[in-house]
Amino acid sequence: MSETTDKYRAPALEKGLDIIELLANHGEGLTQGEVAKALDRSQSEIYRMLSTLVRRGYIVRSASGDHYSLSLKMFSISQRHPPIGRVIEAALPRMRAVTRLAWQSCHMGMESNGDIVVVASAESPGSWGLALKTGTVVGLWNTGTGRVLAAFRSKQEVDELIALHRRAIGEPELDRAEFDAHLKRIRTSGFEKMPSATTVGVTNISFPIIGPSNNVVAVLSCPYLERVDDLDVPSLDEIVELYGQLANELSALYGNHNAQAQMIEST
Template identity: 80%
Template sequence: MDDASDKYRAPALEKGLDIIELLANHGEGLTQRELAKSLDRSPNEIYRMLSTLVRRGYVIRSASGDHYSLSLKMFSISQRHPPIGRVIEAALPRMRSLTRKAWQSCHMGMESNGDIVIVATAESPGNWGLALKTGTVVGLWNTGTGRVLAAFRTPEEIDDLIARHRRAVGEPEVVRAEFDGHLARIRTAGYEKMPSATAVGVTNLAFPVFNPSGQVVAVLSCPYLERVDDLVVPPIDEVVEIYRTLANELTALYGGTNPFEKDLTP
């Protein structure tokens, strides 16, 4: 870090952010001692910061009082951010309605400082289905959501996204030539249809939601599972149309336009 950057550092704020980021990776919570050891800080430093974070509601203590974990306050605040809030508010009731028609779960993902985050999810109405939890961080280059978020950017923007991206749990290191090939294919088709790179027997369907500037603000995804019993449900080609239509509807509600709408084919 150069001298100019050092001049404007806020050590107390950085300690608080270090705690929040560490707890975000430990859903079961950590003790004060574990936090201090992981962050190479003194227990007294950690205690003062934890007390403030608990008082402000960002961190909660376990019933026994010896473990600390993140509250839902950070997530709640993120939902107030106007672009996210508008998209989710419009999307969720429609997503829930269409899961009953498609008999398939769906979720919505957005990019946040290089992370690919699931911001909304709707479960299948059946006895089983695959639904990602809200707040889950998924891969950039090995998921339909990540690929579609990257596909409609300029080469410079893709470079920047890759540079900022932190690999999700289980995500392999990006192979750039292969990644670029996927993005070119998505730009041609207008959406992604791929065998899941994280689970066997799942076909990922992912559709862009464009903002008024022509940028992809969100991705509507469906982890399609094929049924082999006697229940008659829509086939994959019909599910593609169901969720692609919803993505285009959300684009229109957001004031954007989908340049691929007329040319898309399953």
């Protein structure tokens, strides 16, 4: 750590953030002792931090009083963040409407400090489908969502995104040459269509949702599952068209009225 970085550290804040990040990975909650052990801190300093976080509403205690877990306050705050809230509010009813036509689930992903996070999800109307839960963190270079989020950035911005990114569960090591080739292809076509790199039998279809400054603010993705029974459902090509139209509609609602054409022309 550089001398300048060390000078501006805030130890108490860092301890609080360490606790929040730890509890985010333990939905069942942890005891004070377990938190102290995991963070290699004394029980007394952990108790003070836990008490403050409980008082501010970021953490809740179990009925028995011996376990601590995250409240929904941080999620609630994130929903009030204007860019996220505006896109989700406009997107969800339209996503649900298209899933009823497509018989395929879909989700929306955004980038947050290098993480690729699912911020909205709509399930297929049928009895089965593949839907990612809101809050799921997915890979950057092995998912359609991650690739499209990276594709329309400058090389410097992609470098910074890779440096920030923490590999998701199951995400392989980065092959930069292969990743750059994927991004080049996406810039040409304007969207991603790829066999899933995490699940057999799934085709990932991902379209950018583009803001007024011609930047990708989110990605609309459909994990397409091919039906082989007698139900008459849209084909893969028709699914691509349906979700491409929805991505354009959401881009227009966000202030960009010629999204796909602009993205392709700019590459």
